[in-house]
Amino acid sequence: MRQRIKAAKRRARAVFRPRAAKMASNPTNTTTTTITNPGPPEAESEIDEEFVTESITYPRFMIPNLFTGPSPVVDVLETHTSNLQQETVKVCLPFLSAEDEKTKYNIHGVPNLYRKSHITFLRRSIGPMPAGFITADASRPWFLYWALTGLSIMGDDVSDLRQAVVDTARSMQNESGGFGGGGGQRSHLATTYAVVLSLAMVGGEEAFEVIDRRALWKWLSRLKQPDGGFQVCVGGEEDIRGAYTASVVITLLNLPLDLTQESPAYEADGSMNLLSGVPDYVRRCQTYEGGISGQPDSEAHGAYAFCALACLALLDDPRRIIPKYLDLPRLISWLSSRQYAPEAGFSGRTNKLVDGCYSHWVGGCFPLIEACLRPLDDSPPPAGDDATTPNPPRKPRLPPASESLFNREGLIRYILCCCQDQSRRGGLRDKPGKMSDSYHTCYVLSGLSSAQHQWDLTAPAPTLAAGAGDPVWTVLPYVDDGGVQVYEQEDLVRPIHPVYAIPQRSQEGMREYFLGKEGF
Amino acid sequence: MPLQGKAAQKPKTPSTDASPSNPLPATAPTAQPAPAITVAERTQQRTDESRPFEAVRRKSGLAALPDEDRAAWYACHFARSLPAKRTRLPPKFQRELWRAVNDAGLPLRPLPRTYSWGIDRSGQDVGRYPTPRFDERFAKRTRLTELVLQSKAFRERRDRLRSGSAEAGDIITDSDIQEERLRRSEMAKLKSELYGVVPEGGFATDPEWDDVLPLPVEEPEGALATISYPAEYATAISYLRAVMANKEYSARSLRLTETIIDMNPAHYTVWLYRASILLAMALPIPAELAWLNAVALEHLKNYQIWHHRHLLIDQHHPTLASDPAAAAALAASERDFLAQILAHDTKNYHVWSYRSYLVAKLNLFADPAELRAVDVLIDDDVRNNSAWSHRFFLVFSDPAASTPGAHATEHDPAVPQATVDREVAYAQEKIALAPQNQSPWNYLRGVLVKGGRELASVEGFAEGFVTGLEGKSGGKEDVRSTHALDLLAEIYAEKGDRERADLCLRRLGEKWDRIRVGYWEWRRKCLEV
Structure with missing residues (x-):
């Protein structure tokens, strides 16, 4: 009996596949939304006669053929890049087509989020690590950040980790300011960012007071460069990660903006401060493709796009500052190009492969982009300080997006179908065939959160220079008008701050604590 | 007090003798080689020898002994207990007692009834060793003691020299250091064989590092994401911390950075320290570049390497200012190396970022070899977007043919129209090979905008x-x-x-x-x- 059902399934698939391809090339049959009527397959009348009896018993999932067949335009010429791309599609398709008989799918052919095993995976990731992990010796703070962020997104309370995070953070702080990868390592902006955000997530005065803000401020002054950017550590490279992570730390901890005299960017006339020139530096990283590179003159890359947008959004109202410093239409075009079918996840660069971590780096750009397309309430269109506006206001205002600028259903499908390690190991991954790790677990979940939520800026934000409050971000679960929700309601994860990449409550808690402090 | 004296050489009948002159137990009937006995068995034999009447007494009581033996036993027993009794005996009585003891020829101090030989590195009781194996172990221990003493003498001599309190003859030559090195490695080997002590990293046993007090990393209790470091790595890091704290810039600290980089190239701190050593000691940059090439090929994914290389070129380049031939040679050798490394991963982000830095630093924008190198990669895989990006940089960021600081997505009037024509043609030629390849389309659009052309100038092509x-x-x-x-x-x-x-x-x-x-x-x- 069981055997016969299996055979029927296989046969059904063999026949349906070419049909899917045919549908893709048939303009009248293609729809941009999912197939909405449940039950028997749509367009049943088109199915070959001999096939009808079988297809009635066939447990069909409602998966748009967009995700189960090749894309309609494929070149003949084979190169290394296209071979890798084809291999990746081949690896992903069985997962996207709900073909694994051991997996439980919903009617949309999407499995549940294996929340419990991912929580176990992240909890274990901050426990003791075996000797094979010595190459992670300089990134231990990241393990904290990835785990705490991922756990918070999944709704797992992390306050039980407070004391351990506090003790660990203390052991990584240097007297000369900032946090290194571990005891005895020099301070680095990436690890400092990871530690500060981890402390914000466990919260509480003891956690906040670990940070020696005066020393941190002095150290940041030494990293500040005359061109507006930041070195990631004293004597280290200058890149856009430095600009983003420094801006996060400065704003979250409410640090003074003055530079010490030791700063390479110090000017006796006081014309430079910690945040001067940061937007110009970010602007220099935009490339001809529209995306953002790690440092000026390199290739556009997804991770740096998020750093650039989030960095700008920290310095001023994103609706004003992002269009002012970046060529927004080109950037949106480039970001949108990162999503390919049928995989439906994001790639990091033109002609590179899909990778779950870009669910955050690229996916996380869209809340910021969508926010800056919506008009500022009541307030007149941003005037800008004309003389210094790099993008002259000759361009017409861009309209808000009526529906989502990226394919949320596709991203959610890629995440739930392709990125989950379904074994007892748990965790999320780059793509099928790769091992899960805490980096991917964090950023894939963060991307899932972006895809499931809709962010809005409800009040105009005065600039930092004016010293007033923060932009007010509000969030609701995203509802696709007339569309379907392909994930189960229980798999809705928590929202995550679109700029600070931690829960909003954690960000507010830390920011408020330091706003209330006078001096160091 | 002569406690055994000649008595030991006049054994009483029931005793056995295990002294070297007569290794066989008295009960052994022939002169055949002794059957392999264990150390514990041999000890038992010796214990029994030291208590000749013990077995009989235990079994049947003192009364069973012949009178003479019984008297001897009493005498010995009494003599043994004397020190504890603190009784002053008359001299005559003492003399009589000791004569009786001497005549009896019994060992005055019997060996303890139980004796532990300890356990070896694998947890086995040493007492169960066959005697030849035990003797071998004993020889090793003797050798180790000898080495420890010699090594101690070396350290003391060294300390005296360091503290300026040297005595006559206190010198340490290179051959002394070499000897000490060999000695320590022999000691480490012996310790490992005898006691299972894991040999420490080269630093702890290297006489060159004697003066450095390592600073081990101490994790607070309950710290998160701790790594169980291999002993070798932990030792090296503790020495790194010590020399960094002292700001030591020396040949040995340079070697130390190399050891650590080899184990963990992602350790950014060690790279920064290595760069400061190179600068402080003014070491030759070309040698460092050569070393770095090998490291880069071994650790293809690592990116600290590329920032280090960046620093080296920053340092090296000014010295070539007056020597165009040398600068050209550097450019050529860097290009060769980049080709080699890109062969492993044609889209390695950090390699390409370094390459754009290098082009700007050595002003290679107009170098035909650079453009050709990128062409080769595009010809090889027309979808290599990193190569396309680099080409755009070469063509449109050349300070001789562009406006410095012009934005990437804006018209730059300084770009020659001939260049725009050439690049449009190049992109179109590549699009024709694979029209769904986005790289040359993005390039084409970028060129048109840079050149101030209307997009409509390629309408026919796109259609x-x-x-x-x-x-x-x-x-x-x-x-x-x-x-x-x-x-x-x-x-x-x-x-x-x-x-x-x-x-x-x-x-x-x-x-x-x-x-x-x-x-x-x-x-x-x-x-x-």
């Missing part, structure tokens, strides 16, 4: 990849490149033909690039503005 859009020209709709359709939408909008622009965008969302429908719909809204 070549799209036919019969929604049956407009009667034929079947065919799109060989969604990027062409995207560009056409812009071109039509630029020309004010909103309807055709809208059609392109609608067809992209409906059919040709459905995954991006949200974006295409937004683009349609943009047309209305």
